[in-house]
Amino acid sequence: MPKVTAEQIIDIAESMIRSNGYHSFSFREIASQVGIKSSSVHYHFPTKADLAVAVAKRYSDSFFARLDELSAQFEEPEVLINEYVNMFRAALTIDRKLCLCGMLGAEKAVLPPSVLPEVKGFFIRNLVWLSHVAVTHGSNLSEDDIHQRASCLLASLEGALIIAQTLEDDESFENIASLSQQDFMTVF
Amino acid sequence: MPKVTAEQIIDIAESMIRSNGYHSFSFREIASQVGIKSSSVHYHFPTKADLAVAVAKRYSDSFFARLDELSAQFEEPEVLINEYVNMFRAALTIDRKLCLCGMLGAEKAVLPPSVLPEVKGFFIRNLVWLSHVAVTHGSNLSEDDIHQRASCLLASLEGALIIAQTLEDDESFENIASLSQQDFMTVF
DNA sequence: GTCTATAATTTGATAGAC
């Protein structure tokens, strides 16, 4: 069963935003990759903002569906956090792209207003998930301390993707990720 | 003595890149803010890539000139690292913008080739400066361990700027920065 | 150094046929 057109459009838009940013993706380029015309892309997503929102929604949903899977599958916090870091690692080593929301967050000032809540929501849900792992696995720290460590891990991973991509050196990511992961585990 | 035109152009271009990214800054917008025409901007910087390189060069030079000042002025590593973090803090709380190279690094895929070495150089010189502070102030760790901690601090700060900007919450930056700073100080 | 004028291209978006 082939992917429906709307799905293909989101696929390509996500890839373009994560590589090049919101301004680089054009309806014509997407259309050409799907094998249709740009007016047909507008049929599925009337405006560029609509498409970006759809991309961000699907990205977030898929990301947190995977995290929920992990929560259900694994007990040990060490494994959970390791798998969490793996999701950012995959962005670099498999997709060779940034986190969608890392890119969009950087471009906040030139984002259509409707896209911003999706990006904010992604970051907040990351912090909520990390905090939840800490709390439900017996952290003795205060909620504020846990939240601080969660923020630090998320920021390190977002920054690590940018630095590793810029330096064209995957080892940079590994250095940052392993130390940040270690630091986060001090919540326990 | 009023600023020469070329300097004003770089001022405005830097501000635009740090807020909106490489693709948002147009020669016409810059010209309008300087009070000249876009063709006059091309007189000073033939291409957009030329201008971006000039912006990155000046940004880096000014950044590391300030770091060298700090190295000459202060002895205590605690003060030095605190001042280092302050430079990123200032980007958020004073400029209300990202680090120039954080933004350009995210946009790596769509950057003119001539700009990339400047962005790479910025990150590398950050790591060199941090490592140098650690080594000259008696860290017992291996070069690799020091480099790892330096990378982690830089990534956290770059990520913190993006997250704090996105969430519109300066406190997020403070949380991340203070913990990352603490972690880096374990080199000593 | 700055201007007017303009070229060549790309962009997001719409109207209307099929």
Added chain:
DNA sequence: GTCTATCAAATTATAGAC
């Protein structure tokens, strides 16, 4: 749902006058 055709605007960049 997809197409052709088109629009209005914006973009980087250049030629040539002053």
